[in-house]
Amino acid sequence: MNRNAITEKIIATKVSRGITWDEVAHKVGQSKEWTTALCLGQMTANAEQAQAVGDLFGLSEEERKWLQVVPYKGSLPTAVPTDPLIYRWYEIVNVYGTTIKELIHEEFGDGIMSAIDFSMDITREADPRGDRVSVLLSGKFLPYKTY
Amino acid sequence: MNRNAITEKIIATKVSRGITWDEVAHKVGQSKEWTTALCLGQMTANAEQAQAVGDLFGLSEEERKWLQVVPYKGSLPTAVPTDPLIYRWYEIVNVYGTTIKELIHEEFGDGIMSAIDFSMDITREADPRGDRVSVLLSGKFLPYKTY
Amino acid sequence: MNRNAITEKIIATKVSRGITWDEVAHKVGQSKEWTTALCLGQMTANAEQAQAVGDLFGLSEEERKWLQVVPYKGSLPTAVPTDPLIYRWYEIVNVYGTTIKELIHEEFGDGIMSAIDFSMDITREADPRGDRVSVLLSGKFLPYKTY
Amino acid sequence: MNRNAITEKIIATKVSRGITWDEVAHKVGQSKEWTTALCLGQMTANAEQAQAVGDLFGLSEEERKWLQVVPYKGSLPTAVPTDPLIYRWYEIVNVYGTTIKELIHEEFGDGIMSAIDFSMDITREADPRGDRVSVLLSGKFLPYKTY
Amino acid sequence: MNRNAITEKIIATKVSRGITWDEVAHKVGQSKEWTTALCLGQMTANAEQAQAVGDLFGLSEEERKWLQVVPYKGSLPTAVPTDPLIYRWYEIVNVYGTTIKELIHEEFGDGIMSAIDFSMDITREADPRGDRVSVLLSGKFLPYKTY
Amino acid sequence: MNRNAITEKIIATKVSRGITWDEVAHKVGQSKEWTTALCLGQMTANAEQAQAVGDLFGLSEEERKWLQVVPYKGSLPTAVPTDPLIYRWYEIVNVYGTTIKELIHEEFGDGIMSAIDFSMDITREADPRGDRVSVLLSGKFLPYKTY
Amino acid sequence: MNRNAITEKIIATKVSRGITWDEVAHKVGQSKEWTTALCLGQMTANAEQAQAVGDLFGLSEEERKWLQVVPYKGSLPTAVPTDPLIYRWYEIVNVYGTTIKELIHEEFGDGIMSAIDFSMDITREADPRGDRVSVLLSGKFLPYKTY
Amino acid sequence: MNRNAITEKIIATKVSRGITWDEVAHKVGQSKEWTTALCLGQMTANAEQAQAVGDLFGLSEEERKWLQVVPYKGSLPTAVPTDPLIYRWYEIVNVYGTTIKELIHEEFGDGIMSAIDFSMDITREADPRGDRVSVLLSGKFLPYKTY
Amino acid sequence: MNRNAITEKIIATKVSRGITWDEVAHKVGQSKEWTTALCLGQMTANAEQAQAVGDLFGLSEEERKWLQVVPYKGSLPTAVPTDPLIYRWYEIVNVYGTTIKELIHEEFGDGIMSAIDFSMDITREADPRGDRVSVLLSGKFLPYKTY
Amino acid sequence: MNRNAITEKIIATKVSRGITWDEVAHKVGQSKEWTTALCLGQMTANAEQAQAVGDLFGLSEEERKWLQVVPYKGSLPTAVPTDPLIYRWYEIVNVYGTTIKELIHEEFGDGIMSAIDFSMDITREADPRGDRVSVLLSGKFLPYKTY
CATH class of the missing domain: 1.10.260.40 (lambda repressor-like DNA-binding domains)
Incomplete structure (x- = not known):
């Protein structure tokens, strides 16, 4: 088991x-x-x-x-996902990755947006031209430590 | 050039x-x-x-x-990004990928969240325990066509 | 199951x-x-x-x-397919990929041909020099959104 | 040069x-x-x-x-294309690859659709719900030889 | 099954x-x-x-x-074969690949040697310095179509 | 240089x-x-x-x-060649690899066909249904040594 | 530049x-x-x-x-490092990776050791049987957030 | 078994x-x-x-x-680990790899830090801003031999 | 079986x-x-x-x-071995590969050292500073044939 | 430089x-x-x-x-070498890797053969059936430390 x-x-x-x-x-x-x-x-x-x-x-x-046991995480069978819905997210990271990096650094300086102290909220956004998927990601900013 | x-x-x-x-x-x-x-x-x-x-x-x-010329898109030098900030996003896709898929399908049925008819808004969310990066993604839901 | x-x-x-x-x-x-x-x-x-x-x-x-459950899509066991019939399609994407990109952009501007709002029709095309496989692909053009 | x-x-x-x-x-x-x-x-x-x-x-x-010199063919920088427009074609091959294989074999038997004796025609298909990209692929069927 | x-x-x-x-x-x-x-x-x-x-x-x-069902073809477990006998063939393709390409194009122009309308004959070639494996490959030349 | x-x-x-x-x-x-x-x-x-x-x-x-200096050999830019002519050879190795292995072992026992003590002869084979590329490969059989 | x-x-x-x-x-x-x-x-x-x-x-x-510009991080040319000194560290992660995971979770619960709020101290540890490299890594524990 | x-x-x-x-x-x-x-x-x-x-x-x-039988070592299912806790260690090797190399060589000359004559000690480091994971790695320095 | x-x-x-x-x-x-x-x-x-x-x-x-049946050879589960003992051999090939190539070519000219007409002898070499593993590899030199 | x-x-x-x-x-x-x-x-x-x-x-x-500066080591352009002479060494590691592992462990117990405290001697071994390349590898055995 x-x-x-x-x-x-x-x-x-x-x-x-x-x-x-x-x-x-x-x-x-x-x-x-x-x-x-x-x-x-x-x-x-x-x-x-x-x-x-x-x-x-x-x-x-x-x-x-x-x-209640901490699992070995990672839910995808391949490094680049083949499923179209999940791939679109990979594509967002691939196409917008450097943009996201630039804008977070411009606002916060060097560091990352946490994927651990993190939450996600997926909702339907009604739209007459076709409803939209609205996703709110919230991650704590963690600055790189100088030592 | x-x-x-x-x-x-x-x-x-x-x-x-x-x-x-x-x-x-x-x-x-x-x-x-x-x-x-x-x-x-x-x-x-x-x-x-x-x-x-x-x-x-x-x-x-x-x-x-x-x-004004449509570029060959893709902004990352490797399939799995090495930069920590961008990797966290890849990690979100990897860890939460199947979750995102399940929830969008539960709400909308089979289809995808568009990465083309798509917008992103990155803002600072003030928080006394440390400010957060808040990102709002909005993509049109596109249902799979039956034919 | x-x-x-x-x-x-x-x-x-x-x-x-x-x-x-x-x-x-x-x-x-x-x-x-x-x-x-x-x-x-x-x-x-x-x-x-x-x-x-x-x-x-x-x-x-x-x-x-x-x-009736949305499946995890992707039907091929390797990123580059080994089966000759399917490989020929991969080869078309590899050899003609930039051509397809140029011509769709020349006609429609920046955007993609949808693989979701998409249909395919495979038929036999009689030809005295050897019958042909005729495939008609039809995908909605989705323009990149400016925001 | x-x-x-x-x-x-x-x-x-x-x-x-x-x-x-x-x-x-x-x-x-x-x-x-x-x-x-x-x-x-x-x-x-x-x-x-x-x-x-x-x-x-x-x-x-x-x-x-x-x-006039035969080139070393292959127009893409990575095995899985990062550009969204070209990726959609890769996705079609990945998602529909086994379907295409089954249907061509059902109609023609064992063999392939040629990517050499091949032509492609990309046109705009007007549609009130949004114009479509229509692509007609035509490749000679080549049966596997028995010997 | x-x-x-x-x-x-x-x-x-x-x-x-x-x-x-x-x-x-x-x-x-x-x-x-x-x-x-x-x-x-x-x-x-x-x-x-x-x-x-x-x-x-x-x-x-x-x-x-x-x-009698057309199989999903490809007989090797890895893209680069580990078995020494099969690897030597991969090596021939790797070392002589551009040579083969140049000579077929010099004789026939742009096109390929078919791997479908194809036959292979493996025989023993007696040789006093050690017998040889003699392999005759025969594939129809298929010229690239202009359209 | x-x-x-x-x-x-x-x-x-x-x-x-x-x-x-x-x-x-x-x-x-x-x-x-x-x-x-x-x-x-x-x-x-x-x-x-x-x-x-x-x-x-x-x-x-x-x-x-x-x-006159021994070169670092290998003439292809990727492990799986993208060029259609060279790919067909890779496909022959992939589809027929285990067949070639079985037949050489049936005739010669365990060992390999040398890719070093090796020669290749590429010729045009006239054929009314379309000329063929005929390739004769000859490699010394090298038996595995027992020790 | x-x-x-x-x-x-x-x-x-x-x-x-x-x-x-x-x-x-x-x-x-x-x-x-x-x-x-x-x-x-x-x-x-x-x-x-x-x-x-x-x-x-x-x-x-x-x-x-x-x-003073935040760089695109990642200092190694390949995913698995070829340099022996750096490889030994990769080996530690590969061999001891699941051990490290088990022990940190046993002590702290689900979460990670930060590589951002992180410091490292490399020193020489004198030893009569051969001096040792002593490395002290210190990373803040970040618990997974429930929401 | x-x-x-x-x-x-x-x-x-x-x-x-x-x-x-x-x-x-x-x-x-x-x-x-x-x-x-x-x-x-x-x-x-x-x-x-x-x-x-x-x-x-x-x-x-x-x-x-x-x-009591020496095992085939390596505890991770992929070359780049997907589990966030283990990935952070991979990230440390990736981001700090060349730094570690430079500093060990500056102190010891050419050679490596052994991953065999090696020990590791993982402890909790109390910290009012959040407890830290403290890891002490100790590996014998092995100089490259000249011969 | x-x-x-x-x-x-x-x-x-x-x-x-x-x-x-x-x-x-x-x-x-x-x-x-x-x-x-x-x-x-x-x-x-x-x-x-x-x-x-x-x-x-x-x-x-x-x-x-x-x-008594010739096996499909290759004893390792990954292209780059994760087991430390076997990796050290891969490292020798990686670090010394071009050196080995240069010295065999300097002595013998263009060709290879056979891995088929090959033997290996692994012995313990007593040494007061710590016993050594001594491995003697012997492979027939096979010159590249000109034709 | x-x-x-x-x-x-x-x-x-x-x-x-x-x-x-x-x-x-x-x-x-x-x-x-x-x-x-x-x-x-x-x-x-x-x-x-x-x-x-x-x-x-x-x-x-x-x-x-x-x-006099310690280099970033690794002399090969690809993880699996394409050059036939160097590949034969990779093949020896691949085919005999588990054999080498078993025999060194049988003689020495758990540990490795050092690739750092290591020497190599390549010589010509005269043989009437064709000269042989003789390579003597000598590496210190390093036992895994218990702690």
């Missing part, structure tokens, strides 16, 4: 029972973004969160323990 | 003259995100935008024409 | 029962191109389409549900 | 003088697709075609000879 | 029963080169050929059907 | 003066295959061969010396 | 004038680790630091400005 | 029984760093160490023997 | 029964280097050698036949 | 003046293997060695200083 097996069980149960990520998030009491990442094997649950997920997906005691 | 030479000239002039991307954006009359991407060789200017950029950076007539 | 297992079952049944993609497409009521892509794990069915495919290939209720 | 230098000279002249590929094709007397591929270093000219291109772009006698 | 399983069964049976490729070729009535490629999962049999192979290797009805 | 510079000079002179590889081979007194490989920087000349090549292409004394 | 040119000038001057990194660090007033990273193009100087480095290495006004 | 199976069994038992690496290290009588690396399949136990690990994790006699 | 399964069985039996490669070599009557390579799936046995290995490791009749 | 420039100058001078590595080694007073590696940019000279090399190849004072 390993974390990957838990992830596959969760996904299979989700398909057969028709559960939505939104429902899971409500049960867990966190955002749908963090909760989905947890269920997909990227985040670590505390005991209560593991119980909530376990109850919903029918996980055994041992499987719930695995949700 | 090629677009890459124009990009290098713009960057070198920016360093020696101390121009900010914000100033360039005001001259060009577009957002700082789009304008920076233009100056870094990723977007295409119209005649007026090329003139504004050209005046600011002292570009010749021929160099201004190159700003 | 996952989508890949459904794909393998469909292919194995197709071989043992001698079903053609054309027959599947007629049952599903869509083009043979889209229907084949659906069966090969690249597209998402609605309930009726899943039922038609399920009836033809003897899929269980749960397997039919998987056809 | 090599073919790549000729290609760069042609592109630079095209930008500075505002020549279109369509004009070049008319001068050369071939399709705009083949002619553009020739100018971008992928095809081989005969003496007359080299003269037409040479006159238009001001090429020297030696430069015209290079247009 | 898939083609790969058939290939593994054929190889295992060949080892346990001591069958030679030459015998298989005689049964199938084709060259040993084509027949071996068929058994290794690279070529497509007609009904009679599938029966001959099936009889020799004890294949079931369904397994014989798989021999 | 290095060997690559000599190769480029030879190729440029060949284009501007219209020399054929066949002529070079006659001057050098070796096959056109070996001679072309020498001129393309893959083989090593003796003093007389270097003089013959040097006279034909107008090489200086120092440039002739470089032809 | 770009940052890379400044780095090369600093290194060349260091060799010809026999400057040590320790001397540079004293002039700059920071640790030898940070100062060397600055000179090798990985860190960003403030005005005083740029002046100190500029005085020592004879940099022009413009070159000093480049030291 | 192979070493990897032992590693997976140890990890699964650790999760289900809630054992800490610190406890294992005390039982084995070595540092927690070395002991964890042993349990994760990177180091080789002697008979006593294998017994201690075997008793704790309920390993069979044969499984204990595998702990 | 395939050769890989035999290799795994041999290794597992070796661990559980405590057999040494030296013992195997004595039973087989060949060097320990060749015999180990045979057992690890890289060489081909004759009937007697297969019987000796089979008796020692308890192989079935069919498993002994597999030892 | 950098070390690579010195290497190129040495090689060019060697070709034009017909110097042998053996002569250089005698002047430098070290083995031909170490001396060649020094001249090819892989080793570090002391002042006397740099003077000897400098006198022979006409190096300036600054160029001699570069010979």
